[in-house]
Amino acid sequence: MTERTEIIARARQEKRTYLNEIESKELLRGAGIPTTGIVLAKSREEAVAQAQRIGFPVVLKVVSPDVIHKSDSGGVKLNLTDADSVSRAYDEIIKAVSERQPGAPVEGVSVQNMARPGVEVIIGMSKDPQFGPVLMFGLGGILVEILKDVSFRIVPLAPRDARQMIHEIKGYPLLEGYRGSEPADVAFLEQLLLKVSSFVEKTPEIKELDLNPIFAYRDGAVAVDARVILEEDGAAAGNT
Ligand code: ADP
Ligand code: MG
Numbered sequence: 001m002t003e004r005t006e007i008i009a010r011a012r013q014e015k016r017t018y019l020n021e022i023e024s025k026e027l028l029r030g031a032g033i034p035t036t037g038i039v040l041a042k043s044r045e046e047a048v049a050q051a052q053r054i055g056f057p058v059v060l061k062v063v064s065p066d067v068i069h070k071s072d073s074g075g076v077k078l079n080l081t082d083a084d085s086v087s088r089a090y091d092e093i094i095k096a097v098s099e100r101q102p103g104a105p106v107e108g109v110s111v112q113n114m115a116r117p118g119v120e121v122i123i124g125m126s127k128d129p130q131f132g133p134v135l136m137f138g139l140g141g142i143l144v145e146i147l148k149d150v151s152f153r154i155v156p157l158a159p160r161d162a163r164q165m166i167h168e169i170k171g172y173p174l175l176e177g178y179r180g181s182e183p184a185d186v187a188f189l190e191q192l193l194l195k196v197s198s199f200v201e202k203t204p205e206i207k208e209l210d211l212n213p214i215f216a217y218r219d220g221a222v223a224v225d226a227r228v229i230l231e232e233d234g235a236a237a238g239n240t
Contacts, residue, residue: 004030008205008230017207017230020063021070022110024226028211031199033192035223036115042108044090050111051086057114059224060089062097066104068227073100079114086111115224118215119175119184123193125155125200125209133200137193139171140213157197162190175216184216192221207231 007023025035041047051058062075074096077089120140131154138150151165177183208229
């Protein structure tokens with residue numbers, strides 16, 4: 001079995017439709033989409049050991065099938081620069097999540113490298129009852145949440161669709177570098193959209209996909225958060 005079918009089969013077996021960030025990023029990497037390196041730590045000691053192995057600074061995030069919005073639950077600690085802060089962050093995450101989502105089963109925390117800041121963009125996929133999988137592209141943060149500055153195309157995308165999706169958002173000038181800020185590698189983002197499109201086409205078991213945010217750089221880009229929701233087992237997989 002490939003890693004992809006293994007991850008999906010395991011979730012199915014456990015009657016889960018929500019893949020955690022580690023599983024989601026594994027799937028994406030298999031599709032050639034860059035993500036931050038990430039591992040699971042099941043104890044404070046393991047978190048410290050993993051951080052030392054990965055190299056500081058690191059990020060810790062809660063891993064729980066019940067916690068979908070990790071920062072809302074106090075489950076994200078950024079820019080941890082030494083073993084002590086990793087130790088503390090581990091305890092703080094466990095405490096915050098148990099207070100804000102009592103009873104949520106926690107598998108542990110993920111340890112991942114802290115990505116340097118870039119232009120935040122998002123790529124999402126949801127399924128339209130009529131058109132099937134549809135990709136969304138937008139700029140991250142408030143531009144998406146408040147201004148809904150996003151573009152959509154039906155899967156599969158042609159190279160021209162990917163180019164248009166990026167160019168037609170109102171915030172496009174931000175990707176060209178605004179007042180001295182780092183420009184984004186637009187050609188790379190186009191390739192990323194095409195990779196997501198073909199990944200989605202090949203994986204009909206996926207109901208929803210959310211790469212939010214992706215940090216885009218002058219050269220390349222990396223997904224720092226990823227969330228995959230599977231179709232209910234037995235649901236019409238193709239859905240097109
Ligand atoms: P949530 O489940 O709340 O969406 P995220 O994983 O997106 O949690 O983390 C919240 C924010 O923390 C992100 O929007 C991003 O700005 C920052 N962040 C998350 N992971 C990293 C990382 N590996 N490196 C740098 N910043 C990160
Ligand atoms: Mg996120």
